[in-house]
Amino acid sequence: MGSFLIRRGITFLIMLILITGLVYFVLRLPGDPFTQLEVLQPHLKDEINRMREWSGFNDPWYVGYFKWMKKVVFDWDWGKSINDKQPVWTKISSKMPMTIKIQAGVLIIGILCAVPLGIFSARRQYSTADYILTFFSYIGVSIPRFWFGLLLLLFFGVMLKILPIGWNLWENHDSLPWIMRVWDQVRNLILPVSMGVIGTIANLSRYMRTSMLEEIRRDFVRTARSKGLSENTVIYKHTLRNALIPIVTIMAFIIPALISGSVITEQIFNIDGMGKMMFTAVTSSDIPVMMGNLTLLAALTLMSLVLQDVMYALVDPRITYS
Amino acid sequence: MAKDRKNRKKVTVIDNPNEQEILKTAEYSMMQAIWSRFRRHKLAVVGLVIFLFMLVFSLAAPLFEVVTGYPKNYTSLHIKSLPGSIPGIAVSITDPDWNNTEVYENGKEFWFTNIDEENGTALINMTTFENEDYKRKYRFTLKSLGDVDALDSVIETKRDDTGAVVRDEDGKPIREKVGLKEYFIGRAQNKRHIATGQILTYMPPKDGIDTTIDPSTGNGREEYVGPAPMHILGTDGGGHDVLPRLAYGGRISLMIAFSVTFITGLVGIFFGALAGFFGGFADALLLRVIELMGTIPLLPIYMVLVKVIPGGQTPFALILIFSVFGWAGHARMVRGTFFRERSQEYCESAKAIGAGNMRIMFKHLLPNAIAPVITSMSLGVGSIILSESSLSFLGLGADPLTTPTWGALIFEANQYFLNMPWPGIFAGLLIFMTVVSFFFMGDGLRDALDPRQKI
């Protein structure tokens, strides 16, 4: 296991370097954004040149990439945003908590709802409850998330006026007792989290159901029954343990998918998080911020792949890494 | 006797009572069998019906133009009023010169013609629509989402006269509340070339401010109307009738989804077949690629690519981008099947009678892989539509001016969604129905094509 992790770690680094290099190359594809500005604002030539120099557009892409990487590795300097000249890392670290708050909510609530629902549905296969749940999971999978978010906003925020539209803390938030502060946060989190969680629940519970059904038909379940074990032991000990193995794989896919989701969630609810930063960076061609974000995404993706392997080995004794 | 034997051969009984599945193939052909099994799947039939409806609906787009009398880009002049303000557009200001300032509102261009510094407002012309003579003027003001009157000031980073950020002892930039007027003027003076995106709101035209007058009635021209006999599904922000635009949007959305699915299906079969059949290094490499592609967060990647690739916001480029990242799922299916089947006896025996690799791959193995691939392609259409509409919703899909996809219609509608939700609701409903129909059909196809694999 140890040597496996070291090997995976090395692959991780190599992949990260390759991917960030590719990302940098792609981001540089549209060429120098200052040329256009030069034409529009000829009287600002000096300043434009200064900015161009500052953002590394004077070098070819590979030189720029290595300069960028050198700065990141040695000084932890991720560059500065072209838009507001704030250091990228400062921006990222100030916006990360908000995104993590929402997406962790989505992930935790999603798992807590989906796994029991999947088991329930599988145990009562072909019953009315199963059909209803399956139907709802179809809806959850295929409803466009942004649309669902807008509908939530419209219904709870505009029509019922019981939940805030967008991220809207009370004005005296900081002076409130802690319980009210928590409630204020929760109040604001409800809509974004429920928007994200619907797809997660639908997807995961479907996987869970399929996986459960597959395992429930296995011979060892019959063996367990023939031992005289109660139905609950058979399901929750023998079947569930096996059914969770493929779910671990899905986890690796879910975490990056949540990141994708955060772009839309934060855009709709006007939440100042990573997704919104990414979106703003993309629409205004803010290369340093995009670079920082995408590097983070690549690292997260690769990490969840390693995590998946490790989890696999933990839950499935058949898999050993040597 | 001969007939008898034929009957018997087609009937197999599996002994295992836990998999009491009786594989019965009756006297009709394979396609009929598939169809009859498909038909038994109620949801799949519902899906098929919805899909056919969508197909007819989108194909009939020109018809709606004729029937409603409103071409997709024609703006109605006789429209009722809109109450309240409209929240939420990101604007970045690219030119410090306030007269004739260029503003990007999620990619749309505005022209400031007039700055009212007293009120902190600006009048802008919108040149977003194809007919140039149609220029609307918006009162341009700074509002928070929701409560219109709450925010008359913004938090800004404090800057000195030269435009440099003022910092405190710790080196943190000082943030301060700035009045609206100061904000706009400060911006103008700071001569910052690329300003940050700020949430601004624009007011709908109101009496006295809006100057566009409908010549026939003399009323102020206002663009929004709910479902009414004149406009069955209402009109949208541009004053377009929603119905024909939805139909045209369906054409493009479905076209993109089908093209992508077709391309990714072929590419996936190709790579999956190669990797599954030959194994070894190619297989290991493909598995890694599939793993990576399945894991990367695609939406940010799409966003960046659309922006970066020249002409990225055209349907063709979108098809290309989606295809590059979409084949992994299909490839995994095919690879799995090939990998499993290549060691089966019939494959060995084909090899033994001297069939070439190509022949074995495409004659013997491919038919096994077709069923799962068709299923995954059917599900794929749904997810492509979802991806495409998400991207369009962010304003990064196909250009809503020339190609109104469903997502782009919601993107347009989003700007005034909380007050005038119907264009967005209808477009979203169509996306939802279409995607659900493909998921239903995918499930039905899986059961129909492969009766042994049951969920």
Next chain:
Amino acid sequence: MDNNNVILDVKNLKTYFYMSDGVVPAVDGVSFSVKKGETLGIVGESGCGKSVTSLSVMRLIQTPPGKIVEGEILYHGENLLKFPMRKIRQLRGSNISMIFQEPMTSLNPVFQVGDQIAESLTLHQGLHGWDFRTRLRSWGLFWEMVLMSPLFFIPSIRTKLQDINNRLKRMKIDTPAWARAIEMLKLVGIPDPERRATDFPHQMSGGMRQRVMIAMAMACNPEILIADEATTALDVTIQAQILELMKDLRRRFGMSILLITHNLAVVAEMADKIAVMYAGKIVEYANANDLFAKPMHPYSWGLLHSIPRVDQPKSDDKLPTIEGMVPSPFNLPVGCKFHPRCFNAGQRCKEEEPPLQTLENGRQIRCWFPISHEGGA
């Protein structure tokens, strides 16, 4: 017949499967009885309902689609079909055990085999296994060890550490249920059972796994052991070893075995009585010796004669086979179910189903024209 000795008495058992394409009478009026220490072999082709019979006895038929529609399963004179599931579960594994046909898949891949054997001991005999309390204790010990480990240079502490380490290592093995499980593994002839008990199923060979299955079934000394194709998936040598083991266990514990197989050699080796099943019905029920010497039903005759014999001179004649295939359960032939494949069938067979006739010596047969062995054919 001495009824006091009868442990299991199945009367007119009917198990049907309600499929979307129709009703499958998988078991259609089967009766047999098993005495103490007796071995009953149920023989037949694939799909004749023999597995369903055994699962019905265990009440393991999945409902839906399957359902026991009629009949009685008397265990010591009490009808199992009338029992509530709670009581059935008490019987399963302790009084009636079952060995399944797929040793590869019948063990749970994520639990150690010791755990899987110990589980039924915990359940039925109340022996403590690797349960929550024991685990908690081991955690306590573990942390004690961790906390004490910085002081390892003190000799007394070091011996104590070693002591704890040894205790930790043996903690699982020493729980009563595991100790018994290891005993069982030893009994079924697994070498080094203490180490093997902590193995996972995938670390064992097929024969080993089947031994584990037997150990699991035998753990609570059941009165009846149902072996459903227990040796089918194994190599011939392993098969012989497993059969030998089962015989040995039968002798030692005096249990009855219900041996379900399509392999006549296995039945010949093991069984006292044999029931031949065809299309959900028993067609011949006889003592093993009688059946092998004089098969009376054409189907039994066909089964016996389709085995190539080494002890007979090779001839150029084709090996006699039973023509045709097992009929589809959805449209069974009218009359005798076997008549389309029977070499001896007459007009009556096509019209009327023969009843199960009882001959001398308790022998039963379901045929209009049984093969007569008078002439010494």
